[in-house]
Amino acid sequence: MSSDIGGSTALAAGTGKSDADGPGGSRGARSGGLLAGPVGRNLGLVVALVILCIVGVATAGDRFASVDNVLTILRLASVIGVVSIGMTFVIIGGGIDLSVGALVALSSIWATTLATQQMAEDTHWIVMVFTAVVVGGVAGLVNGLVIAYGKLAAFIATLAMLTGARGLAEIIANRRTQIVRDSDFLAFFSGDVLGIPTLVIIFALVAVAGWVLLNRTTFGRRTFAVGGNAEAARLAGIRVQRHTVKLYVLSGVCCGIAAVMLMARTTTGSSTHGTLYELDAIAAVVIGGTLLIGGRGTIVGTVIGVLVFETLGNIFTLNNLSSSAQAVATGVIIVLAVLLQQRLATGGFSFRRPSSGGQAGGPVLTGAPSGAVSGGTTTDGGPGGTRPAPPGKTL
Amino acid sequence: MSATRQRPFRRLPYATVALLSAGVLVAGCTSNTPEDSGSGGGGGGNTAASDNDEAGDTVTIGFSAPAADHGWMAGITEAARAEAESYEDVELVVAEGTNDVSTQISQVETFINDGVDAIVLLPFDGAAMTPVALQAMEAGIPVINVDREFDSPFAARTTVLGDNYGMGVSAGTYVCEQLGDNPDAVVAEIAGIDSLPLTQDRSQGFADALAECGLDVDNRVAADFTVEGGEEAASNLLQAAPQIDAIWNHDDDQGVGVLAAIESAGRDEFFMVGGAGSANAMRAIQEGNSVLQATVIYPSTQAADGVRLARLIAQDKALSDLVEIEIPRQIVLNAPVVTADNVDQYIDTAFES
Numbered sequence: 057m058s059s060d061i062g063g064s065t066a067l068a069a070g071t072g073k074s075d076a077d078g079p080g081g082s083r084g085a086r087s088g089g090l091l092a093g094p095v096g097r098n099l100g101l102v103v104a105l106v107i108l109c110i111v112g113v114a115t116a117g118d119r120f121a122s123v124d125n126v127l128t129i130l131r132l133a134s135v136i137g138v139v140s141i142g143m144t145f146v147i148i149g150g151g152i153d154l155s156v157g158a159l160v161a162l163s164s165i166w167a168t169t170l171a172t173q174q175m176a177e178d179t180h181w182i183v184m185v186f187t188a189v190v191v192g193g194v195a196g197l198v199n200g201l202v203i204a205y206g207k208l209a210a211f212i213a214t215l216a217m218l219t220g221a222r223g224l225a226e227i228i229a230n231r232r233t234q235i236v237r238d239s240d241f242l243a244f245f246s247g248d249v250l251g252i253p254t255l256v257i258i259f260a261l262v263a264v265a266g267w268v269l270l271n272r273t274t275f276g277r278r279t280f281a282v283g284g285n286a287e288a289a290r291l292a293g294i295r296v297q298r299h300t301v302k303l304y305v306l307s308g309v310c311c312g313i314a315a316v317m318l319m320a321r322t323t324t325g326s327s328t329h330g331t332l333y334e335l336d337a338i339a340a341v342v343i344g345g346t347l348l349i350g351g352r353g354t355i356v357g358t359v360i361g362v363l364v365f366e367t368l369g370n371i372f373t374l375n376n377l378s379s380s381a382q383a384v385a386t387g388v389i390i391v392l393a394v395l396l397q398q399r400l401a402t403g404g405f406s407f408r409r410p411s412s413g414g415q416a417g418g419p420v421l422t423g424a425p426s427g428a429v430s431g432g433t434t435t436d437g438g439p440g441g442t443r444p445a446p447p448g449k450t451l
Numbered sequence: 452m453s454a455t456r457q458r459p460f461r462r463l464p465y466a467t468v469a470l471l472s473a474g475v476l477v478a479g480c481t482s483n484t485p486e487d488s489g490s491g492g493g494g495g496g497n498t499a500a501s502d503n504d505e506a507g508d509t510v511t512i513g514f515s516a517p518a519a520d521h522g523w524m525a526g527i528t529e530a531a532r533a534e535a536e537s538y539e540d541v542e543l544v545v546a547e548g549t550n551d552v553s554t555q556i557s558q559v560e561t562f563i564n565d566g567v568d569a570i571v572l573l574p575f576d577g578a579a580m581t582p583v584a585l586q587a588m589e590a591g592i593p594v595i596n597v598d599r600e601f602d603s604p605f606a607a608r609t610t611v612l613g614d615n616y617g618m619g620v621s622a623g624t625y626v627c628e629q630l631g632d633n634p635d636a637v638v639a640e641i642a643g644i645d646s647l648p649l650t651q652d653r654s655q656g657f658a659d660a661l662a663e664c665g666l667d668v669d670n671r672v673a674a675d676f677t678v679e680g681g682e683e684a685a686s687n688l689l690q691a692a693p694q695i696d697a698i699w700n701h702d703d704d705q706g707v708g709v710l711a712a713i714e715s716a717g718r719d720e721f722f723m724v725g726g727a728g729s730a731n732a733m734r735a736i737q738e739g740n741s742v743l744q745a746t747v748i749y750p751s752t753q754a755a756d757g758v759r760l761a762r763l764i765a766q767d768k769a770l771s772d773l774v775e776i777e778i779p780r781q782i783v784l785n786a787p788v789v790t791a792d793n794v795d796q797y798i799d800t801a802f803e804s
Contacts, residue, residue: 128686128689131686321711322682324711328521
């Protein structure tokens with residue numbers, strides 16, 4: 057184990073990630089800005105969310121700001137949120153998973169067949185949860201094996217899984233919607249703990265677990281390393297292929313959990329569940345500041361990204377506006393949030409520069425170390441920055 | 452280093468084996484065996500007092516419809532098959548359901564080349580399928596157009612349509628009957644996919660009927676005909692409108708999700724009217740312990756009717772209950788309201804969603 061840690065520390069230095077700076081480095085560090093930390097990287101998104109909330113309060117007043125409504129937004133965000141967290145890992149690891157929506161559908165179907173429900177009735181509803189998570193995990197394993205060892209492009213392999221898994225779901229379900237009959241299952245997952253819906257709690261738990269896994273474990277370090285530069289990671293002693301497999305299994309397991317949540321939310325399993333989740337999740341992950349080419353990203357950003365989209369939908373419904381207008385607004389928000397974020401993170405607002413550089417303590421506190429350690433290597437052609445695709449890369 | 456290298460190496464196969472064996476365990480759970488597929492089939496029973504049902508020359512009918520990715524659409528194909536099976540002189544050639552226009556065009560071209568006696572066609576997109584339908588008609592093969600109309604009146608021998616506008620009118624009229632004396636009543640609408648003409652027709656009919664009794668739609672949201680979409684749209688809607696008197700939900704498939712959202716929000720101050728007429732919805736109406744009080748039928752047996760008409764046309768027979776000796780050009784099906792009072796009458800032809 058000790059050499060494990062040694063390897064990963066050496067690696068972290070090699071790919072320009074330092075403990076002080078936190079994973080993902082930061083482009084803001086180049087300008088030595090105060091916005092170099094995770095807050096800075098997600099500031100654009102936070103601003104977008106705050107603006108949305110202000111718009112919500114201004115247009116819908118008490119109905120928007122009510123506890124019930126906020127909980128509704130959180131509850132609706134929780135399913136896609138869990139999927140997005142799995143997606144965050146895959147994308148940081150340099151891959152992509154287009155099959156998430158289909159895996160949610162397949163897991164929900166598999167866990168609600170009469171046979172499974174009968175077994176759950178005879179034993180405990182945990183059987184349904186187990187089934188969904190295992191189905192998601194196994195499908196993720198297949199994805200991972202095909203991508204890592206079969207050398208298929210992740211885009212193609214998961215695209216195949218997208219159509220295949222949904223087709224299988226349709227076959228198993230005979231294109232019917234399967235009603236969940238286990239009332240204990242529904243009572244548990246649709247209930248609440250101290251007024252907070254169980255689904256929201258699950259989402260929070262998954263998010264926290266994801267954050268810890270990404271930022272506080274060797275697994276997380278390796279994910280950044282593999283996504284940043286697969287060849288460098290391999291030379292640093294990481295088994296890139298095996299790690300890639302794990303990432304897809306993780307994403308699959310997240311889909312299984314999301315399927316359970318969706319079964320509780322809709323009281324059904326259906327092959328239409330999770331339609332277009334892949335795009336929603338990728339959108340949330342990307343506006344959350346994760347690089348689509350891998351090597352950088354945050355869980356916090358993804359969570360805020362999911363909340364932005366869900367809040368938007370809520371505001372449009374509260375104001376009785378059409379779904380077409382909402383689609384346009386969603387597109388505009390994606391572009392604006394990412395633009396805003398880039399400006400803020402790269403110090404596009406020039407007044408930041410003198411303020412941090414002028415003060416005596418400024419450079420010592422943040423500017424100099426992070427600029428030297430990660431700003432330089434992460435973005436400027438170091439192993440973590442833009443790079444030619446190495447031969448062993450499994451993107 | 453080598454020690455740490457080896458350990459994970461050994462671990463992976465274990466993890467894989469564990470996952471796989473769990474997968475095998477779970478694999479037993481795909482069975483959906485106890486299935487009573489009695490419903491969903493065509494009516495088949497109530498025949499007219501004529502010799503129409505007696506076996507005539509064997510006719511081959513080509514059938515093509517969009518992919519059965521929705522309970523109603525699955526019901527359509529199932530009912531058409533069941534109807535064809537009930538006639539010994541009908542051989543139904545069913546093309547695999549597709550949402551790809553060019554695939555569907557090639558399916559019809561195949562039917563033309565094979566020289567089938569009639570084609571029953573539920574186009575994915577009526578306008579896009581018009582040229583190939585014209586081609587079939589010119590080749591002397593009668594085309595029976597179902598549900599989604601062609602652009603040209605020459606492209607079909609006869610057309611069987613559900614009444615989307617009429618659905619809205621039926622739902623609106625029912626809501627009026629229930630709330631008529633209260634002009635301040637809050638009426639909400641949960642539509643299907645908003646960009647479809649059928650959704651616009653339904654909404655228009657609903658608005659027109661409500662206007663008759665001085666009501667209007669106060670809150671309108673659109674879902675996407677899926678359970679999940681219905682749940683999400685309804686959850687937001689219930690937050691948008693703290694007090695509601697009536698909801699019309701366009702589609703019973705998404706209605707399962709709508710009911711889940713209502714249940715989860717703990718709301719019951721209103722009544723709900725469904726749409727399309729799934730067996731699930733009708734069972735809920737029968738039991739009478741949810742807010743779902745009625746549903747408006749959009750018949751899932753219209754392709755089955757198409758098959759019957761195709762057989763009659765191919766055998767040169769007429770609709771025996773009409774004096775007219777030719778099959779009519781167009782048949783628009785009624786969109787009745789199903790309530791607890793008359794649900795028994797309709798539940799047998801409802802589709803399983």
